Amino acid sequence: MKTIIIGGGLAGLAAAYRLADKDEITIIEKDNELGGMASSYSIEIPGSKNGVYHIEKYYHHIFASDRELISLIEELGLGSRLEWLRGTTGYFFNGKIYPMNTPLEILRALPLMDVIRLTWLVMKARTIKDRTPFDDITAKQWILDTAGESVYNNFFLPLLSSKFGDNKDKVSAAWLLGRVQIRSNRGAKGERLGYMRGGFHALVVAMADKLKEKGCKILEGDVSRIEINNGVVKGVVVDGKNIECDRVISTVAPNVLEKIMDIENSGISTDISYQGTACALFGLKEKVMEDTYWLNIKEDVPFGAVIEHTNFIPEQDYGEHLMYVTSYFQNPESALWKKSNDEVIELYLKGLEKLFPGIRGKVNWWRLRRDIDTAPVYEVGYGKKVLPYKTNIKGLYLAGMFSEANYPERSMNGSIVAGFRCAETVQNS
Numbered sequence: 001m002k003t004i005i006i007g008g009g010l011a012g013l014a015a016a017y018r019l020a021d022k023d024e025i026t027i028i029e030k031d032n033e034l035g036g037m038a039s040s041y042s043i044e045i046p047g048s049k050n051g052v053y054h055i056e057k058y059y060h061h062i063f064a065s066d067r068e069l070i071s072l073i074e075e076l077g078l079g080s081r082l083e084w085l086r087g088t089t090g091y092f093f094n095g096k097i098y099p100m101n102t103p104l105e106i107l108r109a110l111p112l113m114d115v116i117r118l119t120w121l122v123m124k125a126r127t128i129k130d131r132t133p134f135d136d137i138t139a140k141q142w143i144l145d146t147a148g149e150s151v152y153n154n155f156f157l158p159l160l161s162s163k164f165g166d167n168k169d170k171v172s173a174a175w176l177l178g179r180v181q182i183r184s185n186r187g188a189k190g191e192r193l194g195y196m197r198g199g200f201h202a203l204v205v206a207m208a209d210k211l212k213e214k215g216c217k218i219l220e221g222d223v224s225r226i227e228i229n230n231g232v233v234k235g236v237v238v239d240g241k242n243i244e245c246d247r248v249i250s251t252v253a254p255n256v257l258e259k260i261m262d263i264e265n266s267g268i269s270t271d272i273s274y275q276g277t278a279c280a281l282f283g284l285k286e287k288v289m290e291d292t293y294w295l296n297i298k299e300d301v302p303f304g305a306v307i308e309h310t311n312f313i314p315e316q317d318y319g320e321h322l323m324y325v326t327s328y329f330q331n332p333e334s335a336l337w338k339k340s341n342d343e344v345i346e347l348y349l350k351g352l353e354k355l356f357p358g359i360r361g362k363v364n365w366w367r368l369r370r371d372i373d374t375a376p377v378y379e380v381g382y383g384k385k386v387l388p389y390k391t392n393i394k395g396l397y398l399a400g401m402f403s404e405a406n407y408p409e410r411s412m413n414g415s416i417v418a419g420f421r422c423a424e425t426v427q428n429s
């Protein structure tokens with residue numbers, strides 16, 4: 001059987017990885033590199049003539065619960081690169097950084113009553129096994145009912161605002177419970193996060209190499225149409241050319257899917273809102289924060305988080321300090337989407353100067369990555385909107401950030417699992 005996979009992100013690569021032994025697979029990716037949201041920059045190592053290092057365009061780390069991804073990394077012979085390091089977090093408010101890693105530090109940053117109520121909320125969240133009923137109530141309502149207004153305002157509101165902007169009041173309690181369950185297992189010394197030394201670039205390269213070894217074709221091209229005749233997939237149109245096939249696995253966001261096929265008569269509902277991300281990476285002469293990897297911010301600045309990567313992975317790996325500054329945006333009218341790269345960076349630098357006066361003088365270079373479809377908005381009722389692996393169109397399958405494996409939070413693990421489960425569905429059909 002001839003199968004075309006649209007998209008060379010992790011979901012597409014994972015589906016191909018499981019099908020390549022059995023099927024004739026072609027991956028078609030519109031960008032000139034693989035990896036999608038998990039792709040990386042190649043940056044010249046300072047002071048070296050030819051050497052480069054790889055660093056993700058969007059900040060990435062993994063959790064101990066990302067089982068399938070960890071197994072895949074090991075299966076590909078890359079297990080020795082995976083390290084579990086302390087990922088320190090902090091909160092910027094009232095003009096300073098409050099570390100938030102240990103119960104004692106949280107106690108210093110929040111009023112005692114809030115800490116007691118927050119602890120109660122976390123304990124309650126961790127006992128909930130079935131999150132389904134919580135898909136129908138908002139996170140805000142559940143926090144207010146469980147821990148009260150002060151915990152909501154002091155702790156969750158800035159987090160929800162930085163993650164979902166104007167959509168924060170729509171987000172479901174099921175999403176929140178999932179996040180709390182993944183993130184609350186910190187122990188007395190703080191949370192350990194996983195990272196592949198040398199970057200997740202090596203994972204993408206190893207998957208692509210294995211696929212080529214198995215005879216899978218990887219083409220660069222923009223799929224503009226999925227050809228369907230009488231409810232049966234016939235092929236795709238890529239850069240004006242027809243390619244026939246028996247099956248298509250699409251990994252593109254729902255709003256792209258509806259542009260490349262006749263969605264109205266397909267029985268596929270693409271009613272999932274996505275949000276965009278504008279993420280700057282700064283190469284720096286010296287470090288900015290003492291020991292904080294991830295800084296959430298409760299100040300009036302045009303970004304939600306500052307992530308000093310080299311406070312997580314040693315600066316020696318790169319020969320310089322690296323820091324992400326990032327914000328989600330909710331619609332294409334946002335200044336973060338409409339303004340030029342230079343303007344967005346200027347906006348970010350002005351905001352950074354408020355938090356870290358003099359930071360401009362530390363910046364050697366910057367890069368900016370922006371995409372409009374970087375994460376579904378996990379609003380109330382989202383659980384019912386996830387897209388199926390198998391559609392009613394014969395030969396059309398779907399896997400990606402919109403799949404059940406990526407709920408309650410999209411992740412590399414979620415997309416790998418979505419790719420695997422979709423491949424399994426294809427094989428069982």
Ligand SMILES: Cc1cc2nc3c(=O)[nH]c(=O)nc-3n(C[C@H](O)[C@H](O)[C@H](O)COP(=O)(O)OP(=O)(O)OC[C@H]3O[C@@H](n4cnc5c(N)ncnc54)[C@H](O)[C@@H]3O)c2cc1C
Nearest residue numbers: 007009010011030036037058060061223400401411412415
């Ligand atoms: C800001 C940010 C931070 C993140 N941080 C983490 C993290 O810390 N840990 C973690 O585990 N995960 C993280 N993720 C999530 C993770 O990167 C994604 O869940 C995963 O990479 C998505 O893979 P995918 O294959 O489902 O989708 P994508 O990566 O979006 O792949 C889809 C591919 O389809 C291609 N495509 C689109 N349209 C067409 C077309 N018409 N023709 C051909 N190709 C097309 C795209 O170019 C893309 O390569 C983060 C994501 C973002 C955006």
